[in-house]
Amino acid sequence: MMAQFPGVRGHAQAQARLSRAIARDQLHHGLIFVGPSGVGKATLARGLGAALHCQVQPALGCGTCTSCRRIASGTHAGVEWLAPAEPGGRVKIEAARTLAHRLEMAPFEGNHHLVVFDPADAIGEAGFNAMLKTIEEPRPGVHFVMIVTGLDVLLPTILSRCLTVRVGRLDDADVAAIVEQQVATAETAPSAERIELAVGLAGGSAGLAVKLALDPSLDASLALLSQVVGAAQVGPAAIFGGDKSPLWQAWSSAVGPVKTGKPARERATLRQLCELWLLHLRERLRGREGLPGVPPGPTDPRAVLAQLDEIQGLLESIARNPNVRLSLEQTLLSLAA
Numbered sequence: 001m002m003a004q005f006p007g008v009r010g011h012a013q014a015q016a017r018l019s020r021a022i023a024r025d026q027l028h029h030g031l032i033f034v035g036p037s038g039v040g041k042a043t044l045a046r047g048l049g050a051a052l053h054c055q056v057q058p059a060l061g062c063g064t065c066t067s068c069r070r071i072a073s074g075t076h077a078g079v080e081w082l083a084p085a086e087p088g089g090r091v092k093i094e095a096a097r098t099l100a101h102r103l104e105m106a107p108f109e110g111n112h113h114l115v116v117f118d119p120a121d122a123i124g125e126a127g128f129n130a131m132l133k134t135i136e137e138p139r140p141g142v143h144f145v146m147i148v149t150g151l152d153v154l155l156p157t158i159l160s161r162c163l164t165v166r167v168g169r170l171d172d173a174d175v176a177a178i179v180e181q182q183v184a185t186a187e188t189a190p191s192a193e194r195i196e197l198a199v200g201l202a203g204g205s206a207g208l209a210v211k212l213a214l215d216p217s218l219d220a221s222l223a224l225l226s227q228v229v230g231a232a233q234v235g236p237a238a239i240f241g242g243d244k245s246p247l248w249q250a251w252s253s254a255v256g257p258v259k260t261g262k263p264a265r266e267r268a269t270l271r272q273l274c275e276l277w278l279l280h281l282r283e284r285l286r287g288r289e290g291l292p293g294v295p296p297g298p299t300d301p302r303a304v305l306a307q308l309d310e311i312q313g314l315l316e317s318i319a320r321n322p323n324v325r326l327s328l329e330q331t332l333l334s335l336a337a
């Protein structure tokens, strides 16, 4: 197995490239970590910090020395984060100015100083302009990591002066290992089945998988899927049974009590239902049982493929569909036919 930065899973190529650059003392001063959310860009930045500062295993990080442990716990002065006070917020311009000033004047802990913008789009144009000179020509040993999900949020002046490092989706095995580690401290630990389901749904994002593993609404969506698969087999009697029928009771529970924004909530419910349904059908195609507690549905692979197409179409139509309940009824009818 390849050597890894402490606490980092996957992203072998990116790690190898960064480690090599540190070993040759050629690490670019401006790095952009771009990739989907939840794949571990911030974790990779922390690992990079350990690799820069660790004296025990230079260019890699040992994970156990004082320096590595302080970086892991966020108490090392040589790895600092510029992040908004709350998720989705903006970084204050004063914070950007103070940072720029300090990076030019103040002494550092150690020979290196890593600054992580998490996410870089929270900085804003004014903030970047305040730091532009510092980012373009930093003091020796200063490195920046800008965390983004897309390059379009960065100013061209920043983009042209930085090195882009792609941080792609994780393997399911890595996602599963991260989820198991993260949910170990949860109040009610999710079952192994639930973790497997969350990993299958998350598409290589450990962050999303952890969220799904702990998401109580997933149970209601699974119960709804069971009713939906059953109704698609029974046909009109089950589809048009009215609000008190098992199908639409399950629908109401999955949508949950809503005072405002019901259409958005219904769309989210249908989206999660479709994603679970697709996962169920793909599992069936692989000859497996499908999702826990959900009836198997059709057994003929051609029929399963036809259902996959139909559900995929339903999923793609959700955004432009004014009446999601009606579109679910229509899909069920055409499946039952």
Ligand SMILES: [Zn+2]
Pocket (backbone or CB within 6 Å): 054, 055, 056, 057, 061, 062, 063, 064, 065, 066, 067, 068, 069
């Ligand atoms: Zn170390």
